[in-house]
Every structure is written in structure tokens, then in C-alpha cells.
Amino acid sequence: MVILNRPGRLIPLIVACALFMENLDATIIATALPQIAQALHEEPLHLSLAITSYLLSLAVFIPLSGWIADRYGARRVFRTAIVLFTLGSVCCGLSQSMPQLVAARVLQGLGGAMMTPVGRLVLLRNVPKSELVSAMSWLTIPALVGPVLGPPLGGLIVSYASWRWIFFINLPIGLLGFYLVSRFIPETAARPGQQPLDGRGWALLGIGCALLVAGFENLGKGLIADPLLAALIVCGAASLLAYVRHTRTRAQPIIDLTLLRLPSFRAAVGSGSLYRISIGAYTLLMPLTLQLGFGYSPLVSGATTFVSALGAIVMKAAAPRIVKRYGFRPLMIRNALLSAAFLVGCGLLPALDSRLIVMAWLLAYGFFRSLEFTCINTLGFAEVDEARMSQATSFTSTLQQLSLSMGVALASQLLALSRTLHGGGALLAVDFAYAFVGAALLCVLAALGFTALPANAGANVSGHRAAP
Template sequence: MKFPTLHPRRVVPLIVACAVFMENLDSTIIATALPQIARALHEDPLHLSLAITAYLLSLAVFIPLSGWVADRHGARRVFRAAILVFTFGSVLCGLSQSMPQLIGARILQGLGGALMVPVGRLVLLRAIPKSELIAAMSWLTVPALFGPILGPPLGGLIVTYASWRWIFFINVPIGLLGWWLVTRFIDDTRAETRAPLDFGGWLLVGSGLVLLVMAFELLGKNLLANAVVYAMIVAGIALLLLYAHQSRQREAPIVDLRLLRIASFRISISGGSLYRCCVGAYTLLMPLMLQLGFGYSAAASGGITFVSAAGAMLMKATAPRIVRRFGFRPLLLGNSLLSAVFLLGCAQFAAGTPKLVMLGWLLVYGFFRSLQFTCINTLGYADVPPSRMSQATSFSSTAQQLSLSVGVGIGSQVLNTARALHGGGALVASDFQHAFMVIAALTAASALLFRRLSANAGSSVSGHPDSVATPD
């Protein structure tokens, strides 16, 4: 049978986007199914949340290794292997008969996800010319938004009408198809020189990230004393600062902080991390506000939040033209402030707000939020030399994972603080209003970081004419 010829530049973004979608969907879909899984395994649902934490910790440990592994063994080979590891881990999750088995399978899944997403992004960056990077990157923002939105309602449907095990088994056909597509359409690439593994640096970074991710997952949940959680945050930051100091003497550091000398990459990481923190908080706050604050069912809540993904799809078709017309700096500044306005609008939602109003508001917010992610992700690689692209993808993926965890922790902590101000007890709608105001302020603050971009930042990628003036 003869297959139609497809241009790699068209199919590679789709392949990588599918892998990203599978990882993003899986990381959120399990939360809805936890009560049913706990009953099936005869465990306390609170204890079973370790299945989520184990996955996040596995990501934190192994993402920094992704660039070194890709350089040493080839990006296509590692990408294919990561898809298979993730798929095999999914099968083991579905077959688990006890909590330890499920946690072990989730750790294996995390290993696959930690390599699959950043190495997939590296495959895309090496296959796509910079002039076509915006269109390619816009595909990657869609699954990043679809996963957290689609995961809860899809998980609810699966556990209601089928076995909870299918939330893992659905990854099998996607993974096998992805492996075949990578084999057929993606060429193998690897670095010309193979640096030795910075094992000591990896231990410092991995330990620091594990402490921070664990702490921000626990923040606001009252599972440990606040003093213990804050001590974990301090210890995690201290380990990362120690790594930053020692990495100056390392020839090939596991996370290359020298990349921060590239202005566009540095601002993409700093401003992008602050913006992504707020999106992480939003994905926690919006479903909780609809269900706990307004009394919506899980299905009704999912139907409203899902509309943001439709806005993201609209953005995909228009992003290249928008970036070419305005350039990165005005868009990143404007989108930060617009996103803050939309979050302030979310704070005005009430139980009596018409659903159509909420749907329209979140649809447009989804468009601008996705456009912001496309700009951030594309700008970050605009000026990175090809020889350092693998280090840049692992650095960027590490920052993304940490910022999302921090965002969820911030959202939880702000909710707890707001609840404490009215004497504790159940969460009420006003608690969520205060939380949305806080993350709106933080989103607006990210504009101060993007303001430091030069007027012609990323012009070789955006196609936007260089500006004469360049701010300091």
C-alpha cells in the first residue's frame, strides 16, 4: 500500500502536538477519577493523590536530563523511546492492583513525559526553519490548553460510563500511532559533540525541583504544617542557588544558565514563567469557582471552561499574521495587560451571570492567552544558536513545569487566605473573586518584564520590520 507524500514541515508540528496533548491530557484527567480509583484499590482518596504527585516529581527529576539524552542518543530515537515508555507506563497504570503499583507506574509515565515533550519540541525546532516557527509553535499551544480543559470532563465521562482503567488505556493507540509517525516522517539528529553528563549538577537541580514542586503541590492543602512546606521551599531555592553558583565552573552544565545571556531567551523565561504561573492558578480556580462557588455540576463546569480551547484553535490560524503585523514586543505587552483584564472580568462572575456571557468571555480570553503562549515559546528560541537548542529546550521545559506548579500553589494559598479572612469554613464565591484579582495583578506585572524586550526582538522569526528605536 502506497501512502501519500506529506511534507515534513507540515506533519512534524502535528506529531509533536499530539505527543504534547497526550501528556497534558493524562496529567489532568486522573484528578477526576481519583475517588473511583481509590474505591477500586481500597485506599483513601487523599492518600491516592500521591499518584499525581509522583508523576509531577518524576517530571521534575528527569526533564533537566532531556537535552543531554537527546544530544547523546539522537532526538528521533529518544522521542520514539519516550513515547513507548509513556505508553507502557499508561498500560501499567491501567493494570495496577494496588497503590504502590500505581505510583510506580506513574513514575515510569513521568520519565516518558519528561523526555517526550522537550525532546519533541527539539525535534520540531530542528526540522522547521525559523521563518515558519510561529505557525509550527502555535500548534503546540493548543494541546497545552486543551489538556487541562478537556481532562476533567473526559475523566468524568470515562469513570461514569466505563472503568477508570480506560483513562490510561486510551493512551495506547495514540502512543503507538505516534511512534509509527515519528519513525516514518522524522529524521534523526544529534549534537556533533557529546558532552559528559553533569551528574552532580543534575542531583542539585533535581533535588531542588523535587522540593519546590512537592511544596507547591502541598501549599494550601493542610496536609503538612505550613512551617514544613515553607522550609521545603527555602531548601529547594537554596539547592537551585547552589547549582547556579557551581554551574559557572562546569564545562557542560545540565541546565546551561549561560543561555540567559541571550536577551530574548532570558525575558521569555522570566516573563513567560510569571504569566504561566497565573495560567496554572486559573486552571485550578475556574472549575472550583463554578462548582463550589456557583453550584455547577462537573459536566456543566467542563462545558464552560472547554470554550477556552475553541479560542485557542482560532488563534492557531491567525497567529503568524498577527505576529508579522505587530511584532513580539507589542503583542507580549498588550496580551499581558489584556489577559489581566480578562481575569478581572472572571472575578466579576456570579452564580447569576448568564452562561452565554461567561462562554463569550472565556472564548476571547482563550484566544489571547494562546497567542501569548505562542509568542513566548517562539521568541524564546528565536536567537538561540542551533548547537545550543537542546540545552534551551530542557531549560525552558524545566521552567515551564516549575511555573505551573508554583501557579497551582499560589491559587491554593490565596483561596485559603481569603477563606481565613471570613472565619474559615466552606469556600464561598467571594473567595474566588479575591483570588482572581491577585492573579490578574501578577499577570499585569509580567508586562514589566516583557517591556525590557528590544523593539526588534525576534524580528528574524516574526517577519515584522525592525524598529528604529531600541529601549534599554
Template sequence: MRSERLVPLIVACALFMEQLDSTVIATSLPAIAADLQEDPIALKLALTSYLLSLAVFIPASGWFADRFGSRTVFRAAIVVFTAGSLLCGLAQALPDFVAYRILQGMGGAMMVPVGRLVILRTVPKEELVSALAWLTIPALLGPVIGPPLGGFITTYFDWRYIFFLNLPIGLLGFVLVSRFIPDIREPNVPPFDIRGMILSGLGLAGLVFGFALLGQHAVDARFAFAIIGVGAVAMGFYVRHARRTIKPILDLALLKIPTFFAGVVGASLFRIGIGALPFLLPLLLQLGFGLSPFASGMITFASAVGAMTMKFTAAPILRAFGFRRVLVVNCVIASVFIAVGALFRPDMPYLVLIGALVLGGFFRSLQFTSTNALSYADVSSEQMSRATSFASVAQQVSISTGVAVAALVLDGMRGWRGDGTIALGDFSVAFLVVATIAVCSVFFFLRLPADAGAELARGRVKPAVPPETPGEFGSAA
């Protein structure tokens, strides 16, 4: 097999491992909570810590690849991710599990972005489209295979095997990267924005992780608010730093581009609503309906099926109606399908439930595809790497915030009732809250000019858009 085909395949395998892991665990959260003798809501920390680790370390991935070589960083990322997987499988308590998920996130943050850079820098331009197509395969298959696979392993074996599966895959990936991935370095690498990395990392970690700690009965609420305060102060200092730095690690000047602002900030609100679904649905189906993890996974993967179906219709829809109209109308439709989760009941026919998930996945994926394309429509080539980092960070933060919001609503509802258990009606309130947050993104899309992205919608230009965000299908599920 030629290198221009083998390199994308190796990167795709790494992406598949990361995607599979992130979708498998959502189905297994109730079982993990029971085994670790923790409240199921407390397991939100396992999701938010991983996503937040991605957000904090993704911006540094490109610089490290340029400075130390793509092969060196890619191999190190696989080792870190695999080691984190092993430790997750051996965890005996929630604090250990959360710490090891953060370690996994560090590896994932370096692994996938650096893999993309390798493809963009090694594959001939005439082969680029074909090469990038490999990266969509794991993004499509991971969320489809993940929930039923995680449910099957958890129901018939042990949840720990979910993480142990990454060991042989990681070993094979390390060998293939060592043999076939070139060690590309940039001759002139600008100084690393270490101050920006520290400030943005503290800010993002403080805001999101502190918010996730709210509702944790083992943690004093004052401690959680103190962490949030530290995060807010750090982000304030970062904003001042970014305005005075030529090449900050997160370039806030990109927000001056109207399409990028709408595609990132508007989509972040939408993703807060969507990010809650992989947390809420398995809990509803297993704790509320009494289904096994395997049965739960067989139902929740329907969203990914709807998302895959949309890929064949997105371009014609955008050509026919334009970005602004699609984003506004589809935002409302997709948010309604989130709210439909409030109507799910154990006696509902499963075909109706699955049908709602398939349709919801279709419209959510259409929203993601539209915002992903529009975000980069007016971004210049020299701004592209900074824009992709910024958008990736915003995505991970918004998804982790969605998990925290959903968990906070569930905990607040049972606290209001004075009951330690989670009632079926608590899930209804949570679905309605996150749907309300998601639909608020429509106000950002209404501000777009009527012809926003018109040439892109008609296919007259092809901006240097990076491969589709891997989290799209995982979030949609």
C-alpha cells in the first residue's frame, strides 16, 4: 500500500480508538458508578474531566509537533492515551478514575490533531481529498459501534475490559507510527506561548471543572465556587494577555470574523444542549427504564445512524436554502428533538423512541456540519491552524459544560424533593433545560447576513476546512 494511503489509515485507526473510547464509556456510566460505589451523577466528572483535558491541551499540539517532530509527538500521544486506558481499567475509586481520564485526554489531545497535521503535510494535494476521507470513517463508525459494544461488554463481562481493549490497539499503533509516519519538523518555530497556555488552562479548568463539582455532596459548594472564581480571574488575565501578544495560543481576534463568531460561539451554545445527551440518555434508559447496558446501547446508537444519513443530504440542503436559513430553522427543529426526550417513558414503543433519536441525530448533525463549514468560510490560510485550535477548544468546553448542566439539574431536582434517588420526572426537566440552552443559539444565527457563506453553499469555493470534528457524532449520540 502506498504511503499516502497508509499514513491516513494509521491516523484513522488512532482516531477510531479515541472515538470508540469516548462513546463506549457513556453507556457504561451506571455500571461503573455501581462498581465504584458512587452516585451515578458523580460520574459526570469522568466525562467532563476527559473533555476538559482535550480542551486544555489541544492548542499546544501543533506547536509540539512542529518543535519535536510529528512522529515523536504522535508516538508519545499513543503511549499516554494507552497508559491512561490501562489505569482507568485498574481504578478502584472515583478520584483515581477521574485522574486517569485526564491522562487519557492529554494523549487524545495530542494524538488526533497531530495526526491531521501529518496528513496535511505529507500527502500530495491531488491525493488529499481521498486521504482525508479516511478520517471520516472512524468518526462514522465509532459512535455507531461504541454504545452497543460498551453495553455488551458491561452486561456480559466487566466494564474494565472497555479500557483494556485499547492496549493491543495502542501497541499496534505505536509500531505502525514508528515505521511509517515521517518525523516532520518545522525549521522556524515561534516561541511557545507558555503564559497563555497556563492562563487559558487554569481558566478553562476552573470554570468547567468547578461547575462540574457543584452538586457533589462530597465537596463543599464554597470550594466549587472558589474554583470557578479562580477560573474566571485566569480567563480575564488571558484576555488581556491575548490582546498584547502577537501569536497567542488562542487567538481571540478570530472572533471579529462574523461567520467564525456565529459558527463557534453560536454552535457552542447548541453543543451545551447536545453535550448533555450522551450523559442523560444512558442514565434514563438504565436507571429510569431498568434496561441493561447492552439494551441501552442498542437504542442510543440510533442518533449516530441519523447523523450518518444526513451526510448525503447536507450539501443539497445548503445549496437550496443557504446557511442562514438552514441554521435558524434547523436549530429550532433540532432543539425540539432534544426536548422530546422529556416525553420518553418506559411504556413507549421502542420503535417510536428509536425513530425520535434517528430524526434528532439527523437534524443535530446537519447543524454541526453547517456551522463547521461556515466557521471557516472567511478564515484565511495563515489563520487556519489557530482557527481550528480555537474551534476545537470551544467544542470540548461546551460539551463538558452540557454534561455539568444536566447533572446539576438532576441533582437539584432530587435535592428539591428531598429524596436521594433520581425520579423519572427529573430527566424530563433536564431535557427541557438543555433544549432551552440549545435553542438560544438561534439568536447568533439570526445576526448573520442573508448571503453568509453563499458562495460556499453553491460550491464555488472550497475553503481549507479541516476534517470534520470527531466529536460531532459522539455529541450527537
């Protein structure tokens, strides 16, 4: 019962329950697409709309999450988000046609768009900053375990049960999350006197993010003509630039860019995004490396990569002590460089042809990757005051969504470029090695960005005191 008296432990676990459901669902559906297409009498390529519609819904509604949480209260919005996501999951499982499935995925995306940033906001408003490192280390686990567990779990479900159960399994998780939030998390007061919704800013930001996500998600897939893809990305970037100009004339924009004046926040969203892009690339490259380089089945591949999640869990207990001893700045610089070395090594693993070495390598990488995520997620909020906390969570969640999409797109393009250089044909081991090097370079750039941090960055949450 001790854990129930510690908000720094209980609240992260409750929020992580909801975030795990979302992260698991985002990856598990890809494994079942062929079976879903067959059941709904559709072409498998057409079913990519089920993934794209969810991502677009996230991109549009995430920027709105902070304003809604301030307007109606963070706990109330978080509970509603869990209900919407769970209801969308049930509707997905009951779908009898592709339009029904796409509509249900949009509803899921609406719930997911509120669940991640508002869940983080609930944590930030209820956990003392002295316990923030430990709390954030719990929140890294769903982001790491979900994508790793999703493919093998999806393979098991579609092999031994109906594909509909990949959505129905969210029902008990959602009900449990709703109960725990209602029982143990106090309500935070709404702010009815806040500025009205920045509708124009939301439109510019939502359209820009949606176009960029659509462009990045379809790069290299051959589903959309190259000129249209280029138009999506250019128009998306133009819409975001228009939003930047819009914020100069708006007293309270939907996402406050003046947060970038805070050194710790600027480093977390700038260099942190570079690091996240490299992780997005890894999530595509590693399963392909194991399946094409080692000849593993999807199930064995998923079981092998799952050890990285074990590394993340081990890190959870060690993170607060490590951060307190070394401080954010030196730890994030060295850890980003170490992550770069691990990524380069991932591209060399097929030459060793040893599953034991692969698992040991991924276990260690999972530990240090999770440690870096904990530092980035925690440092970003170290200097943010209570009044702008909702803005900060919306800001970081929006960039996280874009970063992961950019990472997958980058990996696809690096593989395609490397294959073109050796005359096309099947992907070779060297193609994956070059792609991993490209992802590693982003970690190096992130480390260079972290050097701009002051020596005592985030000392109020880490407890570290830099030597004079």
C-alpha cells in the first residue's frame, strides 16, 4: 500500500496504463492488415487508410488538447479521452466495411490526441518536481514496450483468433484506466476566464501537421505520386510558417512559441526531436534487419526486439540516481553519442549471425535509449511555470508525433537511396548498415545541440549540483 501514498509512483503508473494502450494499438494493427482486408473484401493497400486516418486525427487534435484541458479540467478531459479511445476501439472491432473502420479510427485518434498530452499534464500537475525524474521514467516504458510488443501480439491474435480482438483487448485496459483515474487522481480546477480558442491558429497548425504527417507516412510507399507528396510536404511546411507569423499578432496562441526562450525547453524539443527521429527510423529498420538479414519470422523478430523493453524497465529504477549524480547536460550529451554507437552497431549485427549477441546488444540499447527519453521528457518541463504547462504538453506532443513520422520516412528513403546506388533489386545487409549510420548521425547532432545547455540545467528536478 506504500505505492498508493506516493503520487510520484501511483500517478505515473495510472497514466502509463492509458498510454500503453495507445502505443500498443498504434503498432498492433499493421500486423493484422492483410486479415482485415480479406474480411472486409478490400485490397490490403487500401487498408493503409486505417493507419493514416488515425495519424491524421492525432495531428489535427493534439494542438487543441492543452486549451481543452485548461477549459474543462485535466482529469475530466483525460477520463473523456480514455472513453473516446476505448469506444473507438470497440467500433473498430465491430466494423463491417472500410468506411466504418476509418471513421472508428478517427474517433480513436481524437481520444489518443487528448490522452497523451493531457495524461502528461495530469502527471505534471500532481507530482512534485523533486519526483519528476522517477515519474517520467515510468512514462517512457509504454512508448518503448508498445511498439515492440505490438507486432508479435498482433501476429498471435490473427493466427489463433479473430482480427477483431486486436481492438477488443483495449476494452478492459480502458475500463481499468478510467476507474484508476477516477479513484486516485484529483481534479485540477478549470480556467473559465482564459482567452477564447485561437481558431485560426488551430486551423493553421492542424492543417500543417496533418499534411506533413500524410506526406511523411507515404514517402517511399508508391501509393501517391511524387509531385503530390512534394505538394503535401511543401504546403504543410508553409502552413506551419504561417502559424509562426500568426503567433506574433496573437496574445494567447493555441501553442505558445515563446516557450522556446527557455533553454531547457528549447533543447528538449529541438535536439530531443532529432533524437526521436532516429528512434522512429530504428522502429522500421530493426524488424526489417532481423527478418531480412537473419531470416527471422515476424514472431521471432518481435520476441528478439522485446528485450529492449526489458532494458527500459531496468532503467526505471536506476534513472533518478543516475540523473542526480551526473546532471542532465553531461548525461544527455554522452548518452546521445552512446546511442549513436549502438545504432551503428545495429547495422553490423547481421555479420555476427548470433541471436544471443543481438539480444544483449538490444537489451543494452533499450536501457540507454530509455534513459535519454527520461531526460528529454523531464528536462523539457523543468523551467515551465504552472500557467503554461498545458501549452508545453501540447507543444511537445505535437513535435513528438511529427518526429516519429519523419523517422520512419527517413529510414525508408535511406534504404531506397542505398538500394539505388547498387543498382536496385533486393535489399542487402549494406543497405541497412547505411540507414543505421544515417539515424546515428541524428543522435550526434542531438548531442551537439545539448552542449548549449547550462551546466546546472534542470537542477531543480534532478537534485544535481554542478561543480563550480
